[in-house]
Amino acid sequence: xxxxxxxxxxxxxxxxxxxxxxxxxxxxxxxxxxxxxxxxxxxxxxxxxxxxxxxxxxxxxxxxxxxxxxxxxxxxxxxxxxxxxxxxxxxxxxxxxxxxxxxxxxxxxxxxxxxxxxxxxxxxxxxxxxxxxxxxxxxxxxxxxxxxxxxxxxxxxxxxxxxxxxxxxxxxxxxxxxxxxxxxxxxxxxxxxxxxxxxxxxxxxxxxxxxxxxxxxxxxxxxxxxxxxxxxxxxxxxxxxxxxxxxxxxxxxxxxxxxxxxxxxxxxxxxxxxx
Amino acid sequence: xxxxxxxxxxxxxxxxxxxxxxxxxxxxxxxxxxxxxxxxxxxxxxxxxxxxxxxxxxxxxxxxxxxxxxxxxxxxxxxxxxxxxxxxxxxxxxxxxxxxxxxxxxxxxxxxxxxxxxxxxxxxxxxxxxxxxxxxxxxxxxxxxxxxxxxxxxxxxxxxxxxxxxxxxxxxxxxxxxxxxxxxxxxxxxxxxxxxxxxxxxxxxxxxxxxxxxxxxxxxxxxxxxxxxxxxxxxxxxxxxxxxxxxxxxxxxxxxxxxxxxxxxxxxxxxxxxx
Numbered sequence: 392x393x394x395x396x397x398x399x400x401x402x403x404x405x406x407x408x409x410x411x412x413x414x415x416x417x418x419x420x421x422x423x424x425x426x427x428x429x430x431x432x433x434x435x436x437x438x439x440x441x442x443x444x445x446x447x448x449x450x451x452x453x454x455x456x457x458x459x460x461x462x463x464x465x466x467x468x469x470x471x472x473x474x475x476x477x478x479x480x481x482x483x484x485x486x487x488x489x490x491x492x493x494x495x496x497x498x499x500x501x502x503x504x505x506x507x508x509x510x511x512x513x514x515x516x517x518x519x520x521x522x523x524x525x526x527x528x529x530x531x532x533x534x535x536x537x538x539x540x541x542x543x544x545x546x547x548x549x550x551x552x553x554x555x556x557x558x559x560x561x562x563x564x565x566x567x568x569x570x571x572x573x574x575x576x577x578x579x580x581x582x583x584x585x586x587x588x589x590x591x592x593x594x595x596x597x598x599x600x601x602x603x604x605x606x607x608x609x610x611x612x613x614x615x616x617x618x619x620x621x622x623x624x625x626x627x628x629x630x631x632x633x634x635x636x637x638x639x640x641x642x643x644x645x646x647x648x649x650x651x652x653x654x655x656x657x658x659x660x661x662x663x664x665x666x
Numbered sequence: 667x668x669x670x671x672x673x674x675x676x677x678x679x680x681x682x683x684x685x686x687x688x689x690x691x692x693x694x695x696x697x698x699x700x701x702x703x704x705x706x707x708x709x710x711x712x713x714x715x716x717x718x719x720x721x722x723x724x725x726x727x728x729x730x731x732x733x734x735x736x737x738x739x740x741x742x743x744x745x746x747x748x749x750x751x752x753x754x755x756x757x758x759x760x761x762x763x764x765x766x767x768x769x770x771x772x773x774x775x776x777x778x779x780x781x782x783x784x785x786x787x788x789x790x791x792x793x794x795x796x797x798x799x800x801x802x803x804x805x806x807x808x809x810x811x812x813x814x815x816x817x818x819x820x821x822x823x824x825x826x827x828x829x830x831x832x833x834x835x836x837x838x839x840x841x842x843x844x845x846x847x848x849x850x851x852x853x854x855x856x857x858x859x860x861x862x863x864x865x866x867x868x869x870x871x872x873x874x875x876x877x878x879x880x881x882x883x884x885x886x887x888x889x890x891x892x893x894x895x896x897x898x899x900x901x902x903x904x905x906x907x908x909x910x911x912x913x914x915x916x917x918x919x920x921x922x923x924x925x926x927x928x929x930x931x932x933x934x935x936x937x938x939x940x941x
Contacts, residue, residue, distance in 0.1 A: 453765055453772040453773050456773065457776055459776075460738055460742070463734070463735055464735060487764060491814070491818075494726060494728045497728040497732040501731050501732055514764060515821075516790060516791045517789075517811070518817070518821030518823070519817065520816050536792070540766070541766040541792060541796065543793025544793060546790075547836065547839070548791065550827045550828055551827065551828055552825045557825075
């Protein structure tokens, strides 16, 4: 999917919501456990109920790997379902991979070609030749970890490197990578005030923002500091939506929570694009 | 496996060789492609021929994920075979994972509990709460990326952070993590001269050293600067050993290459522990 197609979807749906499909068998409605593939059944129901309210889905691969072969099968079925039924939706493999050149190419093929996700999250620690293999895929996107939403982000990411915070070095250096136009960035909502600085370095890039809701970030603040002329934001919510209920009404409850966020996003969009 | 058990194996075998099981179906002998599970057949033959010459095996998960469900099955069979037939061998899941707390716990369970590897490689970018979940497993080891062997290592790892290279900050900060005694570190052999500095910070830790051979690093140099009183080194070789031949004699050829390295290691051990 091209960035323009994503922007069109955002404008059409008045939503820049990404729903995190982080499925934990201990948290889903227990009646689903009788199904052949409870994870896929859960995802399918959530997708069917929410696809008109969001523009992206993001399964975190850890939740699927946790169930071994069965989990990988559920992941395959989920992305195939999305690509067949909702090709207009932007898909993110939240895999946080990164390895030396040839090995990164293997990861890139798995997620961007074989599973046919639109994008994959990548860790920047190993530098250029670990990231560029992901950038080589046309109309696919590499979402680089810049400033994450967890406490550990302060261990290294915010430390000063040659006069500038490490996450800023990551942003600036990554702009020099081949095919850098395929880059997006993870920036945690719990650090919304950093977004103004970040927009100085990457005014045009899309940001994937986790941490709104469960982790305490504010949608309003994120939009204030992070929105650009092309919106430029995907706001992720996982637990707050998919575990809104663990009864038989879980999909409707998820849709209700997604709808609340979508309405807030519509308000933000009208503020930013009328003024 | 405890660190002491690993050291005992090194002394017994006069070897600190780790063999990287990075299996690419395009590079293995073509007669194996007729087998049910060519990757496992290849690994089993290599393991049977080399287990007395090395103390560790390290499958890089990218090579298995690349083949989807089949690949994961081959990885499962390989680690089960190792744990059943050669429980004295140290096993490394080279997965380079790392995510926020709960999600890192899921990855840790997959590799250290379900697949029962002795250790897993982890990327440090997300800091303390992304690493500590891996450290919580008793007699298991977390091998943190410090200074990698690729060119991209110079993008961020060697940059100066608060007066010190980032990889040194990673070493120092990680020493403060809960259960830090379960840490080992990846340090590339292509940067052997850095090892003296590294030993100032972490005199006692084991280092996993890729990049000897194919990537140009020297065993002698690595031992000169990196060996400590408990040896403290695992030197990895992948392609140089497992692809020594792609004919029917591939396992014997792998054993010959492994044996050459083991002999050089025996010489290094005798130098360092007699003087």
